[in-house]
Amino acid sequence: MVDVSHKDPTMRTATASARVLLTPLLVKDIVTGVTSKGDVLSVARLAGIAAAKKTPDLIPLSHPLAIHHVSIEFKVDAEDGTIESIATVRAFERTGVEMEAMTAAAVTALTIYDMCKGADKGITIGEIKLLFKEGGKSGIYRREEEL
Numbered sequence: 417m418v419d420v421s422h423k424d425p426t427m428r429t430a431t432a433s434a435r436v437l438l439t440p441l442l443v444k445d446i447v448t449g450v451t452s453k454g455d456v457l458s459v460a461r462l463a464g465i466a467a468a469k470k471t472p473d474l475i476p477l478s479h480p481l482a483i484h485h486v487s488i489e490f491k492v493d494a495e496d497g498t499i500e501s502i503a504t505v506r507a508f509e510r511t512g513v514e515m516e517a518m519t520a521a522a523v524t525a526l527t528i529y530d531m532c533k534g535a536d537k538g539i540t541i542g543e544i545k546l547l548f549k550e551g552g553k554s555g556i557y558r559r560e561e562e563l
Contacts, residue, residue: 417477423510428551431504432517434525435543440497442536446528447492453531457490460501460527464488467523468505468516478515483507486516488524501525502547514549 438446446456453459465486472480485506492499503520505513525541532539549557 417479418511420479420510423552425508425510426551427506427508428511428513429504429506429549430512430514430517430546431502431548432514432521432544432546433500433502434521434541434545436499436501436525436528437540437542438497438499438528438532439536439538440494442532442539443492443494443497443499445535446499446532447494451532452534456528456531457499459531460524461488461490463527464501464503464520464524468503468520471516471519474519475515479509479511481507481509481511481513481516483513483516486520488520499525499528501528512549512552514546518544518546 445451449455468486469483472478487504489502490499501521501524503517505516507513522544529539529541547559
């Protein structure tokens with residue numbers, strides 16, 4: 417692990433997303449809550465929040481952080497058959513929360529797959545990416561295509 421003990425804590429924020437590609441019919445079933453495993457988006461949201469808190473257990477060199485906020489939002493496009501999970505993590509720490517946000521977005525997408533695989537094994541997860549980060553010496557990063 418990188419030694420961050422010499423750094424002063426600052427407010428750190430990161431937002432990441434993961435894209436899930438499903439059939440339009442399955443997305444409609446998810447939105448209306450008629451899938452066989454129940455409320456997919458609520459369970460996926462809880463999984464993402466838990467994943468952010470467990471990041472140091474999953475990513476070997478990430479620092480354990482006192483996370484102050486995790487939110488999971490969804491952009492659903494039933495016509496295209498896509499659900500984008502968007503995770504935002506915030507902490508007053510010595511190091512960034514990018515890995516926590518990316519882990520949360522990824523596990524949210526994996527949970528959507530898990531809850532829907534009985535209906536469609538062809539679900540694709542992709543485009544896990546950092547959208548925004550703020551705090552620390554390097555300042556603000558914003559993915560240009562997302563503006």
